[in-house]
Amino acid sequence: MRRTARDTEESARMIRRRAFLLGGAMSAFVAVLGARMRYLQVDQADEFRLLAEENRINIRLIPPARGLIQDRNGKLIAGNEQNYRVVITREDAGDVDLVMQRLAQIVPLSPEDIEKTLQEVERRSPFVPITVADRLSWEDFSKIALNAPSLPGVTPEVGLSRAYPLDSDFAHIVGYVGPVSEKDLEGLENPDPVLQIPKFQIGKIGVERWTEDKLRGKAGQKRIEVNSVGRVMRELERQEGVPGADLRLTIDADIQNFVQVRLGDESAAVVAMDVESGDILAIASAPSFDPNLFVRGISQADYSTLTENDHRPLANKCVQGAYPPGSTFKMVTALAALQAGVINSGTGVYCPGHYEMGGRRFHCWKRGGHGTVSLNSALAESCDVYFYDIAQRVGIDKIAEMGRHLGLGMRHDLPMSAITEGVMPDKAWKQQRYGQEWRIGDTINASIGQGYVLTSPLQLAVMTARLASGRAVVPRLLHMIDNEPLPLAEQPVLPVDPAYLEAARRGMFEVMNGQRGTAKSSRIADDSMLMAGKTGTAQVRNISAAERASGVVSNDQLPWERRDHALFVCFAPYDRPKVAVSVVVEHGGGGSTVAAPIARDVLLRCLTGGIPPLTAYPSAQRGRIETQFKEMKLRDTGVAAPAKSRA
Structure with a gap:
């Protein structure tokens, strides 16, 4: 049947109407999409930039230098010595077991050392660096640095460790430091964040313990850039902490x-x-004892020698x-x-x-x-x-x-x-x-x-x-x-x-x-x-x-x-x-x-x-x-x- 001119005109009108509606819908969609893109790219740019930065930038605490302890004339009783160590960060390491196996092939790590590290990794937050080994030789420290590309999340560091040059003379007075334990953290409502760093040393007995708040200082922080496998690329910013106070005793x-x-x-x-x-x-x-043994990790044999001595060298009889x-x-x-x-x-x-x-x-x-x-x-x-x-x-x-x-x-x-x-x-x-x-x-x-x-x-x-x-x-x-x-x-x-x-x-x-x-x-x-x-x-x-x-x-x-x-x-x-x-x-x-x-x-x-x-x-x-x-x-x-x- 032959279409009339009126039908043809009606059909064209309908098509134009549908095209207009479709075009309007498409324009509205484009406008909404554009508005959303503007919202994400302009209005929310800072927030997403921050999220992106957090994916590639880590903030780490810098332990403060512990205050020195001197005698009344300024002679050093307790000081700090350079300490080469290696740490691992779970969120940067990925497969921690594999990384630890590779690390054990570079520096001597016993199965017990590896097991303790893995347990510590599981207990701590993913972003907290875990100390794997310290008091490394320069040779071992250099090996780790050279093999860094194959050790994601592993960082060689130069830190400070406590040392007592006059050892047994001041053992009962000054005491010694040791890693923070769960017992140390008990009862603290707002513990200093630096205490969460594994193997961070605090005073255990003597002056080291009872003046801990003065000797510890305040932690600093650094912002570091890491790549996709967790390797540290560069240090972006560093804010040094406040070192602990130096103490002078009345002792000569x-x-x-x-x-x-x-x-x-x-x-x-x-x-x-x-x-x-x-x-x-x-x-x-x-008798006295050498407090340096406790700082470095006293052996069971040495500890038994001290505890089984009937003259009680660990007791401060004074x-x-x-x-x-x-x-x-x-x-x-x-x-x-x-x-x-x-x-x-x-x-x-x-x-x-x-x-x-x-x-x-x-x-x-x-x-x-x-x-x-x-x-x-x-x-x-x-x-x-x-x-x-x-x-x-x-x-x-x-x-x-x-x-x-x-x-x-x-x-x-x-x-x-x-x-x-x-x-x-x-x-x-x-x-x-x-x-x-x-x-x-x-x-x-x-x-x-x-x-x-x-x-x-x-x-x-x-x-x-x-x-x-x-x-x-x-x-x-x-x-x-x-x-x-x-x-x-x-x-x-x-x-x-x-x-x-x-x-x-x-x-x-x-x-x-x-x-x-x-x-x-x-x-x-x-x-x-x-x-x-x-x-x-x-x-x-x-x-x-x-x-x-x-x-x-x-x-x-x-x-x-x-x-x-x-x-x-x-x-x-x-x-x-x-x-x-x-x-x-x-x-x-x-x-x-x-x-x-x-x-x-x-x-x-x-x-x-x-x-x-x-x-x-x-x-x-x-x-x-x-x-x-x-x-x-x-x-x-x-x-x-x-x-x-x-x-």
Whole structure:
């Protein structure tokens, strides 16, 4: 059928309409597409540029340089040494197992090393670099760098590691650092991001631990560009961190070394304090250990050697050890009785060799007794019965109060680990601790530093410094932070009559210089440095009535661990005190024969600034002393610290 002109025109109109609609739809689509493209390419350009950058740019933390630790004269005690290491980053490595296998063919890695690394990789975030090995040789370090194209995600780095040039001399003071553990992170609400870096080293014990916030510093960061296989192409930006603060201790490294060597093979502790400032000049615990072993990763054999040693080299006996002070406590009892007015310095007490109380006999160390003694002679000859008697008159509570005035029974705040409070018992303490009433026998035992009384060598040094100065001297170990001196703590006058303190000091002078003094053989012969001191012997075993009747077995006939502890405290010069010293020798026997000679040598070393002169010793002893000093292998501690160096 033939189409009319009208039909043809209608059809054309329809086609034009459809074309218009289709064209409009296409135009609208193009407009929307253009708008979307503009949105993505212009409006959202920064966001997508950032996403693209993050795919090829990594941000990594730069561990800060740890602060240096120096002695009071600037000699380096703890520093940083260059350390070649290799790290792996999971997100850049791809197949970590394959990369580790390749790496093991280049540098020596044991199966255990590889397994530990793989476990660490799984535990950490993909972008956190994991230390595979450190302390590499330059040769191994170079091999890794040359083979970098076949080791995606592996980066050789030059870092810093802690080093202790004076090793065992400062092990118990400074401590050591080690990798951050899960235990270290426990309880931290917002841990420093740098602590997340595997094998990042922080302080574990001693000054390293207790001043960690000062020594660590603040981490820096760097932006690096990597290619598609994770190889580092270039460093785009670096922002250095803030190095840790440098610390200067009050310790004199030369004196510390002298004391450590002087103690030799003894299981012992020595504390030397400046009487005026409270500065600790030396605080030595023997035997010691090399802290560098822990930084580098101590072997099981080395660790077992330390833990199985009956002389306990890992323990800091100066602040952790709690010992019965023995007769070194007698000045406390005497001052309490004088202050309470129950005796005066001339009060006499008869000593027949024992003291009867409540049907029980308490013995004096001198079996035949001392006869009638006053305070001066009782201290000089260390008569036990005198102190038994006056302790009953004054009572334990006033004795304990005097002990606390002198620094006993309290924790002294030093940046060291596990500082003991000791025990300065009174009636309330026993009731609270044991639920028992205080007994007369408890007071008698406490009066001569036995029974419940426990003190540390640090506390005994503080006690002696306070006796010598008449002020509440506060011990301190930190001298400067970044060359800024720290202020001295307040040192108020002791609430004790100065006349009573002088009476106690006079008795201590007679211990060293009197005809019947228990330590006269350890006196100083130089009149300008005369010393005052007090011996002490602390029993570690009970002596039965049968043994006492037949004769007490001497220490040299007993096994080492059953011998008495030897103690000694002293200060000098007597007329203008400068230095106080305490010595405890575990199972050393008698304080006068073992501890006193050590204390005299330490005092002289502090006062003279060098090896003690032979003229300071009684003439009959000079030959032996000269030989002793020649045999001492002292360290040359002339290790100067870099001037504010953090490298």
